[in-house]
Amino acid sequence: MERWVVVDTNLIFSSLIASSSSIRDTLLDESFQFHAPNFIIAELFKHKERLLRFSKLSEPELLELFNGITERIQFTPLDFISQKSRDTAFALCVDVDAKDTPFVALAIELDAPLWTGDKKLVLGLRKKGFDRFLKSSSAAPLALRTSSFVLRTSYIVHRPSL
Numbered sequence: 001m002e003r004w005v006v007v008d009t010n011l012i013f014s015s016l017i018a019s020s021s022s023i024r025d026t027l028l029d030e031s032f033q034f035h036a037p038n039f040i041i042a043e044l045f046k047h048k049e050r051l052l053r054f055s056k057l058s059e060p061e062l063l064e065l066f067n068g069i070t071e072r073i074q075f076t077p078l079d080f081i082s083q084k085s086r087d088t089a090f091a092l093c094v095d096v097d098a099k100d101t102p103f104v105a106l107a108i109e110l111d112a113p114l115w116t117g118d119k120k121l122v123l124g125l126r127k128k129g130f131d132r133f134l135k136s137s138s139a140a141p142l143a144l145r146t147s148s149f150v151l152r153t154s155y156i157v158h159r160p161s162l
Contacts, residue, residue: 002033004112005134007073008103009040011117013047015069016062017054027069035110037102038075078102085109096124107132 007027015024027034044051044066052062078086081102089105090098100121107114115134116122122133 003031004033004035004110006103006107006110006112006114007034007036008100008114008116008118009036009043011115012036012040012044012069012073013051014117016044016051016065024065024069027072034073034115035106035112036073036075037081037106038077039102040073041070041075044070076106078105081105081109092125092128092130093121096128097121104130 011023012027015021015027018024026032048059048062052059055062057065085105085108086101088108089101093101093104097118097120100116100118103114103116104125106112113132113134125131
């Protein structure tokens, strides 16, 4: 039986960079069904040159790895996430890290754990009563820093309508 998990952008990037990656191994583990907001695909292409530089892979090698990993992820358009889940996620994330709102909203929508390496997000959300995270015993370690490569996504977070 597959376990649904929402995965964040930095973990996907890290799986593409490290030559030997427990994160990559987990993403390829068929006992999990990974989900992510669909804007991640654009972020991956936007940062292709950085990924090539940090991974030290050729472009064909990176694209092959990218294809293998993204085949394991179900990408969800933000419009497919209910307004209620988006509003709840925004209230949780607004003073922790608003850019993570879509990931938390998708986790709420799917009733699935969030897999993230962002300790600040985990601590901030736990303080607010959200504790739906993939535990490190279930997958690769949550603590994550790969070289100095940390992605800052560039999409706009909209305040929910009241």
